[in-house]
Amino acid sequence: MTSSPCYCTVLKAASRRLAALYDEALEPVGVNIAQFSLLRRIRRAEPVTLTELGRIAELDRSTIGRNTRVLERMGLVALGRGADHREAVVTLTAAGHKALDEGEPLWDGVQDAIEARLGNTGVMELCTALQDL
Amino acid sequence: MTSSPCYCTVLKAASRRLAALYDEALEPVGVNIAQFSLLRRIRRAEPVTLTELGRIAELDRSTIGRNTRVLERMGLVALGRGADHREAVVTLTAAGHKALDEGEPLWDGVQDAIEARLGNTGVMELCTALQDL
DNA sequence: GGCCGGTGCGGGCATATACCCGGACCATGA
DNA sequence: TCATGGTCCGGGTATATGCCCGCACCGGCC
Numbered sequence: 495m496t497s498s499p500c501y502c503t504v505l506k507a508a509s510r511r512l513a514a515l516y517d518e519a520l521e522p523v524g525v526n527i528a529q530f531s532l533l534r535r536i537r538r539a540e541p542v543t544l545t546e547l548g549r550i551a552e553l554d555r556s557t558i559g560r561n562t563r564v565l566e567r568m569g570l571v572a573l574g575r576g577a578d579h580r581e582a583v584v585t586l587t588a589a590g591h592k593a594l595d596e597g598e599p600l601w602d603g604v605q606d607a608i609e610a611r612l613g614n615t616g617v618m619e620l621c622t623a624l625q626d627l
Numbered sequence: 628m629t630s631s632p633c634y635c636t637v638l639k640a641a642s643r644r645l646a647a648l649y650d651e652a653l654e655p656v657g658v659n660i661a662q663f664s665l666l667r668r669i670r671r672a673e674p675v676t677l678t679e680l681g682r683i684a685e686l687d688r689s690t691i692g693r694n695t696r697v698l699e700r701m702g703l704v705a706l707g708r709g710a711d712h713r714e715a716v717v718t719l720t721a722a723g724h725k726a727l728d729e730g731e732p733l734w735d736g737v738q739d740a741i742e743a744r745l746g747n748t749g750v751m752e753l754c755t756a757l758q759d760l
Numbered sequence: 761g762g763c764c765g766g767t768g769c770g771g772g773c774a775t776a777t778a779c780c781c782g783g784a785c786c787a788t789g790a
Numbered sequence: 791t792c793a794t795g796g797t798c799c800g801g802g803t804a805t806a807t808g809c810c811c812g813c814a815c816c817g818g819c820c
Binding site (some may be wrong): 505509534601622627 | 634741
Binding site for chain 4 (some may be wrong): 687689694711713
């Protein structure tokens, strides 16, 4: 057997390269891909608690809390308390919706570029493999 | 067109899951997969400067500098100055070699598990796609 | 020999990420 | 009612990552 590459390292490197692509495209909107993705998840689940958001995004709850607070400082989301006073409830602000609307076409551009580079089968295979990981 | 998933987000999530796998396996050695991977790169290129290491690992030079300093604090690598007094030269310590030797079989185990899960074609397709990104 | 552009490093700043812990709150059972 | 266990959040700590800036050093050119 020839020595295989470290799948984790290869994945991380590709992840960083890809993130840089998206970040550059989203630069005019003032958010990075992690923030944009989080905004989209919030829009889909809104109103949503931090714990639920963490579950959806497969992120540690404390990570979600911190990332959400960054969006709050940016004025893109609002944090409030739910009926259950333990829960922190997240909702999008008008500026948050605007950022999503402005970012969407830019994001689409990157998605299209990637699909063009990998081809339909390539994309399909990639998604299948990532899902199995 | 059905809406496609954000390739970057999917990739990052898979990357985190995978890292957790490797980290758990390497736990007895006391290093995480990022550190283990960096140690392997150092062993392959040793003696090597930080800038060169960053180029190899596709990481920002300041990132490599910091990560290497963590390994230095752990006693796994030694940092010195080269003939060119601007350069910081990295070499493995005995403890660094030991960590690599101990980690290798654990790392192999995770690699094998992944190959078993994806199958030969799956792994091949994944690597091809990641390379093209 | 001294100036000057180029190169390499480290520090500052910001975000992303995870683990652990303590405090607040809720619901249930005694 | 109230004690108990479970849930949720936030803060502390540590690593990972990138960008920018200033400092030190090197080599070539005058």
